[in-house]
Amino acid sequence: MATPQLTKNQALVMGALTHSDGPLSAYTILDKLRDQGFRAPLQVYRALDKLLEYGLVHRLESLNAFVACACPHEHEHEHGVTAFTICEGCGQVTELQDEVIEERLSTLARAQEFKTEKTTIEIRGQCKSCAI
Amino acid sequence: MATPQLTKNQALVMGALTHSDGPLSAYTILDKLRDQGFRAPLQVYRALDKLLEYGLVHRLESLNAFVACACPHEHEHEHGVTAFTICEGCGQVTELQDEVIEERLSTLARAQEFKTEKTTIEIRGQCKSCAI
DNA sequence: CAATTGATGTAATAACATAACAGTGCCGTT
């Protein structure tokens, strides 16, 4: 999935995410971009669909939110299974790659002849700073 | 988290989930229970909250849906990290326990001094029957 | 009994996501 030139709306949404220090919901992005002319949720969702397709953004399922990919170098070659730690305290999200987990999930899927299309791994809890 | 006697609403919601062959959304459950007197989403969500707390039900984050736990024997002692395979074709959900993954995620979290509260692992794809 | 606690009923609203349709700009072909 090579990354083509982003359109205006895609670039605006990407900008909102990269300038944020944490995940944003689609409606939060919409609010941030009202001054640039955004009026409707679809403008955000359509841009997000493309950014997800290009691998520039990840969707956090347990949060219904979106975050810029933390591995800017890997956009040309698919990046593997990603796990996220998500701090309930400060909202900080960290991206983790792990061969062992990827390998193991692949084995488990193969064992039941399951054809994996997308894997979600999200670890909710407290980061180092926020743990009591 | 010992499982106390379920209340009427909790039992009704639990029944709807166990008699279903796949995950159900909260609003689908509501519709199924209208004949038993359910009128409002909160009746479902409140029951689900308790059932989740007791470990009788799992929430599938990538589906915004709920499924009865497939391990009826393990309700007394917490069950470990669970991974789900979710077939996009037929909706079939399978529950997987795996020591290797649990161990590995625990190691990764410890490495960044992250205190894990809840882990979500969901594998979307095609089951054996639905794969082309 | 009075107070507390947990469960319930109901209405209203918030938050997240998509459908449907019209319009626009670009590019390659005729």
Place this chain on the structure above:
DNA sequence: AACGGCACTGTTATGTTATTACATCAATTG
């Protein structure tokens, strides 16, 4: 230039998921 195709955009309306707020009820307990 005219045409058709295609991807992107704008807009309105609607659908789906989840929570807030407030009133009520029943069981427990001191």
